[in-house]
Amino acid sequence: MGSQATATSFRLTVVGCSGSYPGPESPASCYLVQAERDGRTWSLVVDLGNGALGALQRYVDPLEVDAVLLSHLHADHCVDMTSYYVLRKYHPRGTQPQIPVWGPSGTDVRLANAYDLPMETGMREEFEFHTFDGAFTVGPFEIEPFAVDHPVEAYGMRISAETEESGRRTLAYSGDTGLTPSLLEIAADADLFLCEASFRHGDDNPPSLHLSGTECGEVAAKGKVKRLVITHVPPWHDAQGMLSESLAVFDGPTELAAQGAVYGI
Known part of the structure; x- marks a missing residue:
């Protein structure tokens, strides 16, 4: 289980x-990243896949989210943005101010199409869309995106912040990707590496799509990460098998992501 921060x-x-x-145990991909600055909590939502908006409300008021980062535009990482649009536009407290959304090129068009909205306006009154193009900041967070290897334009990222407890700390996120050199840049010396493992090693897996548990562990080892959290295991696979594959090649602290787990970075 994740440690309580x-x-x-x-x-x-x-x-x-x-x-x-x-x-049956979790929605699709969604991660809440938070830190304190200026006397308040800053909140980033990283991906918002199928079913995630409902679960998100257990941990933060969706009206208090400061920004959304979408690693790519497959439905299991972005489709609940359509429901988030409804929540922000039609809330009884009134239409909410724009919040920034970073994603691949065409994110605004993809989301407008997903909700059958006219292209002239789409969701641009509710969300301020930005395309990943170099490092940027949101409150206490410094975010550095990296292109990864997936059938659509896709990104992993490093999210860093200064903490009173331990100084500057870094969360690395693989996004969805096959093996690619940028993964080592993403993972390098990260305090926590949140890495996908969707394939069983040794199966006849397609290239340029996902990592196996073994590959996930190998990247963590080469990147000398402090802690590995394995995520994005499809329900048709045994997650414990992915964990075993990674542990065979990475001897650092390693565990499976679980819905509701909280990790101090």
Whole structure:
């Protein structure tokens, strides 16, 4: 289980970690990243896949989210943005102010199409869309995106923040990807590496799509990460098998992501 972070920590909450589609124990991909600055909590939502908006409300008021980062535009990572649009536009407290959304090129068009909205306006009154293009900041967070290897434009990222407890700390997120050199840049010396493992090693897996548990562990070892959390295991696979594959090649602290787990970074 994830360690419980203190109220002043830079922390990650797993909102959804099921790979490719929601499972019986978790929604699809969604991660809440929080840190304190200027007397308040800053909140990033990283991906918002199938079923995730419902679970997100257990951990944060959706109206208090500061920004959304979408690693790519497959439905299991972004489709609940359509429901989030409804929540922000039609809330009884009134239409909410725009919040920034970072994602691949065409994110605004993809989401407008997903909700059958006219292209002239789409969701641009509710969300301020930005394309990943170099490092940027949101409150206490410094975010650095990296292109990864997936059938659509896709990104992993490093999210860093200064903490009173331990100084500068870094959360690395693989996004969805096959093996690619940028993964080592993402993982390098990360305090926590949130890495997908969707394939069983040794199966006839397609290239340029996902990692196996073994590959996930190998990247963690080469990147000398402090802690590995394995995520995005599809419900049709045995998650414990993915864990075993990674443990065979990475001897650092390793565990499976679980819906509701909280990790201090």
